Amino acid sequence: MAKVYTSAVIPAPATAVWSIVRDFNALPNWTPFVADSRIEQNKSPDQIGCVRNFHLKDGGRIRERLLALSDYEMSFEYSILESPMSVDNYVATFRLIPVTDLDHTFAEWTAEFDAAPEREDGLVQSIGQSVFAAGLAALKARFAR
Amino acid sequence: MRVDLRLSTVIAMPIDELWAILRDFNSHALWHPAVAASAIEAQEAADQVGAVRSFRLKDGSRIREQLLFLSDLKRTFGYCILEAPALLRDYVAVVRLRPVTSENSCFWDWRASFNPPDAERDRLTRFVRDDIIEAGFAGMREFLRSGRTVDLRQAMTAPAARAGAEAVEIVLTRYGGPEVLQPRIARIKEPGAGEARIRQTAVGVNFIDVYCRRGSFDLVAPGGVLGMEAAGVVESVGANITNIRPGDRVAYACAPPGAYASMRTMRADFLVRLPEALAEVDAAGLLLKGMTAGFLLHDVAQARPGSTILVHAAAGGVGQILCRWAKALGATVIGTTSSEAKTQPARSAGCDAVLVYGDEDLVTAVRRLTSGRGVDIVYDAVGRDTFEQSVACLAPRGHLVSFGQASGDVGAHSIDRLASRSATLSRPNYVHYTDTPEKIRAQSDRLFEALKGGAVVAARPRTFSLAQAAQAHAELEGRRTTGSLVLIP
Numbered sequence: 001m002a003k004v005y006t007s008a009v010i011p012a013p014a015t016a017v018w019s020i021v022r023d024f025n026a027l028p029n030w031t032p033f034v035a036d037s038r039i040e041q042n043k044s045p046d047q048i049g050c051v052r053n054f055h056l057k058d059g060g061r062i063r064e065r066l067l068a069l070s071d072y073e074m075s076f077e078y079s080i081l082e083s084p085m086s087v088d089n090y091v092a093t094f095r096l097i098p099v100t101d102l103d104h105t106f107a108e109w110t111a112e113f114d115a116a117p118e119r120e121d122g123l124v125q126s127i128g129q130s131v132f133a134a135g136l137a138a139l140k141a142r143f144a145r
Numbered sequence: 146m147r148v149d150l151r152l153s154t155v156i157a158m159p160i161d162e163l164w165a166i167l168r169d170f171n172s173h174a175l176w177h178p179a180v181a182a183s184a185i186e187a188q189e190a191a192d193q194v195g196a197v198r199s200f201r202l203k204d205g206s207r208i209r210e211q212l213l214f215l216s217d218l219k220r221t222f223g224y225c226i227l228e229a230p231a232l233l234r235d236y237v238a239v240v241r242l243r244p245v246t247s248e249n250s251c252f253w254d255w256r257a258s259f260n261p262p263d264a265e266r267d268r269l270t271r272f273v274r275d276d277i278i279e280a281g282f283a284g285m286r287e288f289l290r291s292g293r294t295v296d297l298r299q300a301m302t303a304p305a306a307r308a309g310a311e312a313v314e315i316v317l318t319r320y321g322g323p324e325v326l327q328p329r330i331a332r333i334k335e336p337g338a339g340e341a342r343i344r345q346t347a348v349g350v351n352f353i354d355v356y357c358r359r360g361s362f363d364l365v366a367p368g369g370v371l372g373m374e375a376a377g378v379v380e381s382v383g384a385n386i387t388n389i390r391p392g393d394r395v396a397y398a399c400a401p402p403g404a405y406a407s408m409r410t411m412r413a414d415f416l417v418r419l420p421e422a423l424a425e426v427d428a429a430g431l432l433l434k435g436m437t438a439g440f441l442l443h444d445v446a447q448a449r450p451g452s453t454i455l456v457h458a459a460a461g462g463v464g465q466i467l468c469r470w471a472k473a474l475g476a477t478v479i480g481t482t483s484s485e486a487k488t489q490p491a492r493s494a495g496c497d498a499v500l501v502y503g504d505e506d507l508v509t510a511v512r513r514l515t516s517g518r519g520v521d522i523v524y525d526a527v528g529r530d531t532f533e534q535s536v537a538c539l540a541p542r543g544h545l546v547s548f549g550q551a552s553g554d555v556g557a558h559s560i561d562r563l564a565s566r567s568a569t570l571s572r573p574n575y576v577h578y579t580d581t582p583e584k585i586r587a588q589s590d591r592l593f594e595a596l597k598g599g600a601v602v603a604a605r606p607r608t609f610s611l612a613q614a615a616q617a618h619a620e621l622e623g624r625r626t627t628g629s630l631v632l633i634p
Contacts, residue, residue: 005246007244007245007247007252008248009247009250009252097153097252098151099153099155099252100151100154101153101282102154106155106243106245106252106254108243128246
């Protein structure tokens with residue numbers, strides 16, 4: 001099993017960051033790599049089990065299911081149903097924790113998945129850098145003064 | 146109602162380096178500003194789940210906490226309070242580090258949960274938030290800035306250092322001012338044949354430690370530990386030990402140095418068993434200075450009924466003991482002090498007259514007080530500033546005992562001047578009067594006898610925490626102290 005871990009400190013209060021990222025349908029609003037997104041079957045984006053169906057800017061289509069969402073922990077989990085990446089058992093977790101002394105936010109984005117052994121390192125690298133780190137960097141830039 | 150605090154910060158340091166410090170359950174003695182001293186009980190390792198750390202806060206309160214879990218995988222540990230004075234009921238805390246991958250720093254999350262009485266809720270919440278957690282974050286930043294982590298990492302990773310019991314000791318990082326004294330964690334070896342390990346509860350601070358720190362004496366090399374005197378309880382003994390047993394209250398005042406520590410393994414036959422009536426903290430303030438006064442008054446020179454003696458720094462640690470004991474031996478005692486404020490303790494110690502430096506020419510004043518004759522013995526530990534005057538204060542066939550140099554090295558002087566008085570000059574060194582078990586026994590027996598008879602009294606010393614050793618040195622050198630100074634591990 002491969003694991004991806006990325007994190008960053010966002011210069012804004014956790015509630016402000018959470019109000020943006022808790023929307024499971026909002027990837028186009030805050031990431032640089034998603035072109036469009038919709039929630040299937042007209043469900044609400046905070047209904048557990050809903051599926052987001054989105055296109056990357058490079059054209060790839062991904063479907064992901066919301067497995068858990070917690071306003072208490074400021075976290076959510078999701079799995080990949082379909083993607084061009086050929087990964088199995090992919091589960092990702094996004095979590096915010098307040099940095100209390102500065103009133104900033106620690107953001108953590110992690111994933112676990114199975115893939116062909118020779119492809120694991122490349123996938124960890126591309127998911128970690130091109131997706132998670134790029135998303136967190138965009139959040140950071142959004143709140144930087 | 147339960148209080149749940151969750152505080153966090155970001156520390157600009159690779160997570161593995163910060164975790165290496167934090168995962169040591171006893172390291173808070175080094176980085177947390179509220180902790181004066183700490184030790185892991187029962188010789189357990191500092192990363193053993195179930196280990197108990199017993200520590201003292203700088204406000205004097207004692208706390209025992211137990212490690213409940215520790216995970217190197219998740220870089221987290223949790224602990225609970227077993228004993229504390231502050232009504233912190235059902236207190237559980239969890240520390241967790243997470244890496245910030247975007248900037249090679251780490252996120253430090255510290256939660257505490259407890260169940261205070263309603264009336265104390267606000268006060269205790271503020272205490273835990275401000276004085277424990279926030280102060281801990283600030284203390285760690287300061288600790289990392291200070292560069293002391295290098296010593297700590299060496300202490301924690303050196304393979305030889307894994308055996309033995311963990312202790313805090315004050316290391317001489319180089320020769321110099323008080324700031325060269327810094328705490329580190331060390332492993333104190335198991336006692337071998339003829340040795341005992343002592344859990345030290347009080348460490349005496351003496352001017353000889355200052356001389357060692359400055360490099361005036363070469364008893365301690367940089368990297369070593371200062372200190373000639375401590376008191377405590379025997380924790381374990383090696384083979385062939387008959388004079389003491391675990392649990393005995395003991396003290397020592399002898400070379401080799403190494404007393405500035407919470408625990409020490411040393412030769413058992415150098416240990417002195419304490420009289421029932423003598424508290425350990427008082428013993429650590431008395432033994433070395435009292436044994437010094439003993440051999441200065443009996444072996445180096447003889448203070449007798451009818452003799453007149455001059456004691457410099459009469460309000461100091463050795464000075465007060467010298468004055469009282471000389472008085473009990475029948476001598477007339479003139480003391481000197483550096484300030485008016487110190488004349489009172491000098492008088493209380495038995496001085497018949499007290500002179501303040503700078504008020505009047507010392508030699509003139511001594512001549513006036515002795516009808517022009519001068520004194521039979523001068524006890525001078527001030528050194529450079531007083532040596533010439535001390536010689537001039539002597540009566541014919543008088544004896545100058547120069548036993549210290551608090552103001553600086555005495556320097557070179559012609560011996561011809563001694564001829565005008567047929568004077569004797571002694572420069573005794575403590576070590577030569579206390580370097581065998583027999584000598585130590587004789588000196589300590591004489592001291593404890595004098596203590597019983599009232600010729601010597603054990604004044605309560607001024608105390609500092611062990612970590613404040615540098616501050617204690619600064620106070621001692623700054624002539625701001627009267628009586629003895631003791632460090633409490």
